[in-house]
Amino acid sequence: MKRLLFATLLLAVVPLQAQMRWGVRAGITEGEPMIGTDLLIPIAGDFMANPNLEFTSEMFAANADFHYDFDIPNNVSFWVGAGLAFVNPDEGDFEGGVNLLGGVGIARGRWYPYGQVKLTSTGDAGDFASVAVGVRF
Numbered sequence: 001m002k003r004l005l006f007a008t009l010l011l012a013v014v015p016l017q018a019q020m021r022w023g024v025r026a027g028i029t030e031g032e033p034m035i036g037t038d039l040l041i042p043i044a045g046d047f048m049a050n051p052n053l054e055f056t057s058e059m060f061a062a063n064a065d066f067h068y069d070f071d072i073p074n075n076v077s078f079w080v081g082a083g084l085a086f087v088n089p090d091e092g093d094f095e096g097g098v099n100l101l102g103g104v105g106i107a108r109g110r111w112y113p114y115g116q117v118k119l120t121s122t123g124d125a126g127d128f129a130s131v132a133v134g135v136r137f
Helices: 002-019
Strands: 021-029 032-044 047-055 059-072 076-089 095-106 112-122 127-136
Touching: 021 047, 021 112, 032 127, 047 076, 059 095, 076 112
Parallel strands: none
Antiparallel strands: 021 032, 021 127, 032 047, 047 059, 059 076, 076 095, 095 112, 112 127
């Protein structure tokens, strides 16, 4: 029974792994330089999970974002989405919040360059925006 369960999980995970993309990004968050990393995981159809981490000298953010991709001809797509944010400003306590985001990307073989705008609203940390460019592999 354990072997059957393992084989089923393996068959489910291998195709998912082949479709996942990881990436790096850089940009500006509240006037501060930002670097980050993300993972793009297909959920169903054009719905994607996009967990990501972002760092500035003033803040750390862990985000559980989701978005819907709208495909356009010539390997271009744009997306809109939302997610949960966990922000740690100035070495303080973590704050929970929500993200609204939109972006555009162009498939170039294994490379997928993109740009994204994100608005984040939290309790005590306030509201802030970030603009980033990145590449997924």
